[in-house]
Amino acid sequence: METVNIHYAKTHLSKLIEAVLNGEEVVIAKSGVPKVKLVAIPKKKKKRMPGFLKGQIWLADDWDSPETNKEIEDMFYGVDDEEDSH
Secondary structure (H helix, E strand, O other): OEEEEHHHHHHOHHHHHHHHHOOOOEEEEEOOEEEEEEOOOOOOOOOOOOOOOOOOOOOOOOOOOHHHHHHHHHHHHOOOHHHHOO
16 A cells, blocks of 8 residues: 655646556555545446347247257267167
8 A cells, every 4th residue: 555645646646546546555644644545436337227138039949948958968068878879
């Protein structure tokens, strides 16, 4: 954590802001006594919009059937030799 005096902070504000944006902590002191801490404002999270794709996505009727799940499993892990012989 970097501690600077008020005069230095006024003179080098841009440099201190850049340091804070890069994750450093900066404390500004008056007469050697810490008074304030510079902190970055956190980014706002995007607001979730449930259902915004409603009507735009189509799923087959058998998308979660045992047969489809087995086919996908075989694609990922391969077909067992025992099953091939039947």
